[in-house]
Amino acid sequence: MTTTDSTFRRIVRRETHSPRTVATVIVVAILILALSYAAVEIVLALASQPPLLVTPAEAWAWVIALPTLQPSSAVIAGGVVLALFGVLLMVLALKPGRLPRHEMAWNGRVVVVDNGVIASALAERVSDETGVAREDITVGVGHRTVDVTVTPGPGVPFDSAPVKQLVEEEIRIFELTQPMNTRVHVSRARESDLD
Amino acid sequence: MNQTNRALNRTLLLVVGLVLLILGAAVVTVFVWPVAAEYWTKWTRAAQNWMEQAIAATMIPGMASGVVIGVLALIVLLVGLLIFVLTRIGGGRSRTVLRSTAADNPLGLVRVNDAFASDALKQALGQRGEILFSTVTTHEVRKEPVMQVSVTPRQNTSPRGVVEDVDHLVTNLATLTGKTVPTYISVRSGLRAKFADDQRRVN
Numbered sequence: 001m002t003t004t005d006s007t008f009r010r011i012v013r014r015e016t017h018s019p020r021t022v023a024t025v026i027v028v029a030i031l032i033l034a035l036s037y038a039a040v041e042i043v044l045a046l047a048s049q050p051p052l053l054v055t056p057a058e059a060w061a062w063v064i065a066l067p068t069l070q071p072s073s074a075v076i077a078g079g080v081v082l083a084l085f086g087v088l089l090m091v092l093a094l095k096p097g098r099l100p101r102h103e104m105a106w107n108g109r110v111v112v113v114d115n116g117v118i119a120s121a122l123a124e125r126v127s128d129e130t131g132v133a134r135e136d137i138t139v140g141v142g143h144r145t146v147d148v149t150v151t152p153g154p155g156v157p158f159d160s161a162p163v164k165q166l167v168e169e170e171i172r173i174f175e176l177t178q179p180m181n182t183r184v185h186v187s188r189a190r191e192s193d194l195d
Numbered sequence: 196m197n198q199t200n201r202a203l204n205r206t207l208l209l210v211v212g213l214v215l216l217i218l219g220a221a222v223v224t225v226f227v228w229p230v231a232a233e234y235w236t237k238w239t240r241a242a243q244n245w246m247e248q249a250i251a252a253t254m255i256p257g258m259a260s261g262v263v264i265g266v267l268a269l270i271v272l273l274v275g276l277l278i279f280v281l282t283r284i285g286g287g288r289s290r291t292v293l294r295s296t297a298a299d300n301p302l303g304l305v306r307v308n309d310a311f312a313s314d315a316l317k318q319a320l321g322q323r324g325e326i327l328f329s330t331v332t333t334h335e336v337r338k339e340p341v342m343q344v345s346v347t348p349r350q351n352t353s354p355r356g357v358v359e360d361v362d363h364l365v366t367n368l369a370t371l372t373g374k375t376v377p378t379y380i381s382v383r384s385g386l387r388a389k390f391a392d393d394q395r396r397v398n
Contacts, residue, residue, distance in 0.1 A: 004377050007336050011379050014201070021284055024204040027211050028277045035277075039270045046259050060246075064239040067225040067232035076226050083219025089212030093205045101381075104354070109362060109378050113354045116384030124351035134351070174355050 008110045015112045018097030027089065098143055105175040115141040118174065122146065125170050126163055141180075146171065148184045160184040198287030198335075207280055289335045312368060312376075316344060319364045325352045326360075342376045347383045354382045 037052075045055050054062070062069075069075050102118060104111040119139040127134040132152055140147040148167055152158040164184045171180050225235040246262070253261030313331035320329040328347040333340055344365065348357045361380050369375045 004339070007339055007341065007377060008379075011336060011341065015379070015381065017201075019199045019201050020204045020208060021199055023208055024280065025284070027208060028280055031211070032274055032277050035270050035274050039267055042263060042267060042270075046263060060239075060243055064236060064243065066222065066239075067235050072226055076223055079219045079222030079226070081219070082222065083216050086212045086214070086216030086219055089208045089215065091212075093209035093212060104358065106358065106362070106380075109365070109380055111358050111380045111382070113358075113382040114384040117348065117352075117354045117382050120350040120384070121353045125353075 011110050012103050012112065015110075016099055016101050016103065018099055020092055020097060023089070023092050100141075100143075102141070103177045105177050113174075113176075118171075118176075119146075122148070122167055122170055126150070126166060129166055130158075130163060132158075144178060145181045145183060148182065149187055150184065151187045154188070158186050160186050199285055200283040203280060203283055287334045287336070289333045289340060312342060312372075315368055315371075316361075316364055319367075320346060320361070323360060325349050326357065340376055342378045343381065344378060345381045345383060347385055350384075357382055 038056075041051055041054070041059075042056055044051055045057070051058075066075070100115040101112050102115060104113050119141040122141070123134060123137045123139040126132070126137050126139070126148065130150070132150055136151040136153075138147075138149040140149075146167060148163060150158065150160070150163065164182050167182045167184070171182070221231075221235075225232045249262045250260040255261060255264075312333070316331045317329055320326050325348050326346050327349055330343075330345045332343050332345075334343060335341070342365075344361050346357060346361060348354070358380055365378050365380075
């Protein structure tokens with residue numbers, strides 16, 4: 001049974017974290033294009049044909065002259081953009097890239113639920129119990145928190161404590177493997193919105 | 196759930212990111228710091244001289260220089276490696292959900308195709324009003340067949356109830372075929388759920 005357990009762990013891990021496929025495909029495509037272009041210019045230079053854009057010798061001369069190129073602000077900006085792209089790719093490589101999904105404890109099976117499904121189910125439950133219209137309830141589900149925002153009608157008294165309890169109870173029924181913090185906000189429509 | 200080599204993806208992104216960061220930082224440094232600019236010119240000129248000498252020294256008469264051919268070969272190798280990275284993306288789908296050999300089944304070798312499991316489950320799930328859409332696929336995870344049941348319920352449906360339904364159907368399928376397959380259930384939200392009526396239709 002341990003093989004299945006480790007298989008299940010692997011599935012959950014892969015389903016709740018991004019594979020970074022899109023970024024990889026874009027980077028690989030750009031690299032292949034750039035390398036192919038360099039190869040074409042080298043071959044053209046070997047065959048003494050006119051270059052597509054620059055010959056390899058001209059390109060290297062440009063690299064040597066880099067510190068004296070004008071306008072310097074444009075070159076510096078180019079360098080900064082290059083470095084920022086580098087940082088972006090490194091962040092993509094190193095951040096866990098958690099997807100907006102939660103694992104649900106379930107005996108013998110792996111269950112992963114999108115946060116949107118959990119949020120809309122919670123909102124429906126709150127609406128059923130409190131009588132506040134469904135469209136006046138917004139629920140956001142994050143990795144560790146549930147944010148419930150209720151906008152009761154003007155002048156309608158509303159207590160957030162029972163709602164918090166209700167949401168916590170519902171989440172307990174869902175048996176998410178990640179413990180969740182619940183926050184309930186009551187937002188009152190401003191007078192000016194009521195005209 | 197596929198067999199994309201994620202470590203490879205991330206390693207590639209990290210290496211390319213690091214190279215871009217170093218290049219960008221170098222460009223900025225040679226502009227704002229004259230000492231760095233001096234070194235830049237010195238080293239790039241030295242590299243140019245070295246390159247010219249190497250090209251001249253390895254010139255194959257009537258053809259190109261060995262160094263140039265080497266550079267071209269390196270480019271071809273790199274492109275090949277990059278294409279290899281692309282081929283590692285995806286994969287892992289399998290057609291067989293369940294396979295039993297003569298040893299554990301009196302009927303002998305029995306294979307249940309994923310199309311059968313998929314049809315059976317989708318048929319049953321399709322009868323439930325709260326489930327808009329479902330797919331059933333099979334993947335090999337560590338050489339083990341794993342069935343993935345992916346369902347998109349209507350908005351405002353309790354995921355627990357949906358999973359209970361699916362769990363029940365999968366158990367029934369296991370009874371029918373006589374073997375339990377590790378099953379992974381995913382409950383999805385998405386555009387399909389957003390645009391469909393959020394309440395179950397009352398017939």
